[in-house]
Amino acid sequence: MKIYHEKDIDMGVLEDKTIAVIGYGSQGRAQALNMRDSGLNVIVGVRKDGKSWNIAKNDGMEVTTIEDASKRADIVHVLIPDEVQPKVYEKYIKSGLEDGNTLSFSHGYNIHFKNIIPPKNVNVTMIAPKGPGAMVRRTYKEGFGIPALVAVEVDVTGDALDQALAMGKACGFARAGILRTTFKEETETDLFGEQVVLCGGVTELIKAAFDTLVEAGYQPEIAYFETCHELKLIIDLIYEKGLTGMWKNVSNTAEYGGLTRRERVISQEVRNEMKKILKEIQKGEFAREWALENQVGRPVLKRLREIEKELKIEKVGSKLRKLCGLEK
Ligand code: NAD
Ligand code: MG
Ligand code: MG
Numbered sequence: 329m330k331i332y333h334e335k336d337i338d339m340g341v342l343e344d345k346t347i348a349v350i351g352y353g354s355q356g357r358a359q360a361l362n363m364r365d366s367g368l369n370v371i372v373g374v375r376k377d378g379k380s381w382n383i384a385k386n387d388g389m390e391v392t393t394i395e396d397a398s399k400r401a402d403i404v405h406v407l408i409p410d411e412v413q414p415k416v417y418e419k420y421i422k423s424g425l426e427d428g429n430t431l432s433f434s435h436g437y438n439i440h441f442k443n444i445i446p447p448k449n450v451n452v453t454m455i456a457p458k459g460p461g462a463m464v465r466r467t468y469k470e471g472f473g474i475p476a477l478v479a480v481e482v483d484v485t486g487d488a489l490d491q492a493l494a495m496g497k498a499c500g501f502a503r504a505g506i507l508r509t510t511f512k513e514e515t516e517t518d519l520f521g522e523q524v525v526l527c528g529g530v531t532e533l534i535k536a537a538f539d540t541l542v543e544a545g546y547q548p549e550i551a552y553f554e555t556c557h558e559l560k561l562i563i564d565l566i567y568e569k570g571l572t573g574m575w576k577n578v579s580n581t582a583e584y585g586g587l588t589r590r591e592r593v594i595s596q597e598v599r600n601e602m603k604k605i606l607k608e609i610q611k612g613e614f615a616r617e618w619a620l621e622n623q624v625g626r627p628v629l630k631r632l633r634e635i636e637k638e639l640k641i642e643k644v645g646s647k648l649r650k651l652c653g654l655e656k
């Protein structure tokens with residue numbers, strides 16, 4: 329694994345370059361401000377007189393339309409939501425890309441799945457922080473940064489990697505470390521992680537355990553605390569100290585019970601299903617399904633959102649989060 333630090337990166341490659349940050353949301357605002365404060369020549373491209381337009385103006389940024397920013401810039405850094413990128417790219421960005429320009433992203437999805445097909449004569453790069461925009465900005469101001477991934481899909485100028493790394497350094501990421509990856513690896517592992525563990529796996533694990541207790545006659549409030557609320561404490565321990573560190577911090581009973589039962593919960597059958605889900609991602613089947621779902625107005629997503637809202641765990645959870653002062 330190649331990891332780049334501040335001393336490995338020369339920001340000189342960006343000295344005479346104009347960087348257009350397209351979009352001024354979570355990542356757009358944070359990365360644009362950090363790069364500007366690091367002395368780079370940054371302009372912001374957003375929809376005229378939209379909310380972002382005013383926010384960027386108030387931050388003292390040079391603001392213009394997406395079309396104009398893309399035309400003027402040497403590096404176009406696309407930080408609008410992934411699902412609107414293909415349309416906005418076709419309409420406002422593509423025509424501004426000139427020979428030897430760089431098209432840059434913070435997620436590989438649209439390039440990897442060919443929802444965006446750039447012209448052959450531009451660099452295609454990625455610099456992707458491992459955290460939300462607010463953290464990107466806060467840590468930068470504190471004199472540190474969060475780790476990020478860097479990747480180069482196309483290098484026509486011979487210094488595409490240097491440019492992406494320099495943008496990362498300007499954002500503060502090199503103070504922590506910038507890890508080398510590819511568009512394929514970043515995109516496929518991101519989808520797999522969110523489907524199998526972070527979003528899909530975790531919520532279904534919580535639901536299944538909660539339902540088991542409630543069906544067995546235990547009080548839903550107690551079930552919620554044991555199967556959902558306390559999860560954060562355990563995750564925080566794993567985040568800070570690793571699996572071993574977590575085991576050291578729970579009781580011996582919890583440690584023994586957990587270690588001897590966990591493979592019955594996440595069984596070989598579950599692992600086989602994970603492999604199938606990964607295959608669907610790798611073959612582009614998931615991406616096609618999601619594109620189709622978007623084309624017809626997201627009927628499945630809308631229905632699933634409604635079902636989720638009505639779950640018993642959601643009603644009980646809301647009440648208890650109020651008791652804990654977590655929710656108003
Ligand atoms: P966001 O939702 O915060 O982006 C909002 C911005 O996009 C606003 O300026 C808005 O005006 C603009 N926008 C929205 N729809 C638009 C449209 N139809 N036309 C023109 N502009 C439009 O986006 P984000 O979460 O910052 O994500 C940007 C990129 O960064 C994505 O590729 C995402 O995968 C990646 N990323 C995000 C995070 C994160 O934590 N949010 C972390 C790593 C990478
Ligand atoms: Mg240009
Ligand atoms: Mg992710």
Ligand code: MG
Nearest residue numbers: 435518519522
């Ligand atoms: Mg994702």
Ligand code: MG
Nearest residue numbers: 553554555558
């Ligand atoms: Mg307990």
